[in-house]
Amino acid sequence: MQTRSLSPDPAGFASAAEIWRAGGLVAFPTETVYGLGADARNDLAVARIFEAKGRPRFNPLIVHVESAAMAQTYVEWSDAAEILASAFWPGPLTLVLPILPGCGLSRLVTADLPTLAIRVPAHPIAHALLAEFGGPVAAPSANPSGRISPTSAEHVLAGLSGRIEAVLDGEACPVGVESTIVGLAGEPTLLRPGGIPGEVLEAALGVHLELYQTGDAPVAPGQMHSHYAPGVRVRLNATDRQEGEVLLGFGPIDADLNLSPSGDLVEAAANLFGHLHALDALDVAGIAVSPIPDIGLGRAINDRLRRAAAPRP
Structure with missing residues (x-):
């Protein structure tokens, strides 16, 4: 297919949202890296993310939503989640919480795990796009699986042109590394270091965050042993x-x-x-x-x- 470049304006947001409603894929900028988005409720659309990226199906995805209130319709909220969301959302923080039964999300998003990784991005383009769409968007980084994450539309097109419907062309991502992921299904755990330092999160929670030791299968995105890799x-x-x-x-x-x-x-x-x-x-x-x-x-x-x-x- 021919991958379209969309402008970050009302017409571009409307076009991207319509592509998502039709089951297509649109890459868009967040404050961390560019995400490859699809309707998180649509099994076929989510499956196309894995196909376009060449991503293993056992590697879960992050769902992006417009607000903490929307997040609470998909996960079991907790006091720790409220503390972190109030302090750091919108922003480069992903929370992993027990998924609510019957919430309507594709099981491919969670890789059949009982938890969901979810966040509210801070980038104004991402926020406007999510508001236009009005629903949850599954969005890993917009690059071939295992390769260097994209921080510009040019990076996205270099890796995925012809595999996705469109890319919403914004400026370079200001944070530049993916979101920090904190697991809250049990004791608070740092599942992936990222755009918010762990020390800052520990201060907000008043507890030490244990660093998760990656096993054979990931329990959160970004835990593959070989990842973010150049060709050399x-x-x-x-x-x-x-x-x-x-x-x-x-x-x-x-x-x-x-x-x-x-x-x-x-x-x-x-x-x-x-x-x-x-x-x-x-x-x-x-x-x-x-x-x-x-x-x-x-x-x-x-x-x-x-x-x-x-x-x-």
């Missing part, structure tokens, strides 16, 4: 270039591209996937990456880099 090898904690490599730097060093010359983790997160896309497009043998402090947003950056460097299945 990635070498971490590098202090120099080996033959055929380019250097992705951090801090005041000589590098081919630098995530943040000043050592700012917020800037580094925003640049991460865009810089990986740019370096992956070069004719090189590999990408060496400078050490990144494992604090704050650095935990999310390092999580993505470890998965990008993992052996491919």
Whole structure:
């Protein structure tokens, strides 16, 4: 099919919502990365997400909704959910909660798990689009499964052109890494580091968040061992270039591209996937990456880099 580019205006929002109602796929910007959206109540539409991405069916999806009130129609709400949603929604935070029986969502969304990953995005284009559609939208990152996440419409088209109906063309995503995922089906658990540092969430909840140790099958999106990967090898904690490599730097060093010359983790997160896309497009043998402090947003950056460097299945 021919993938259309839609403008982020009322006409574009109306066209995207109509595509969703007809069971089609539309990529759209959020504050984290571009998502590949479909009506979360439509089995065939959700199945097409997995087909377009080449995503394993056992890997659950995040559902995006317009408000916390809408989220409560799909999941069992809790005091901890209310605390986090009140403080961080709309924003780059996904909550995993027990799904309500008979809520009408496709079972493909949850990969048959008893829980649902759900969030309210903060990006004004995403918010306007969800308001126009008026329902839940399943939306993983808009890229071929396992590859670098997209932070621009150009990234989406490079990976999915011809496989989806449309992309809503917005600016580059400001946060640049996916949402933080917190599991609230039992004791609060950090299922995936992301756009909100775990330390900030711990302060809001007043408890320590245990970091989930990834097993063979994911219990939340973004837990595959090999993920976010360029087409060439990635070498971490590098202090120099080996033959055929380019250097992705951090801090005041000589590098081919630098995530943040000043050592700012917020800037580094925003640049991460865009810089990986740019370096992956070069004719090189590999990408060496400078050490990144494992604090704050650095935990999310390092999580993505470890998965990008993992052996491919």
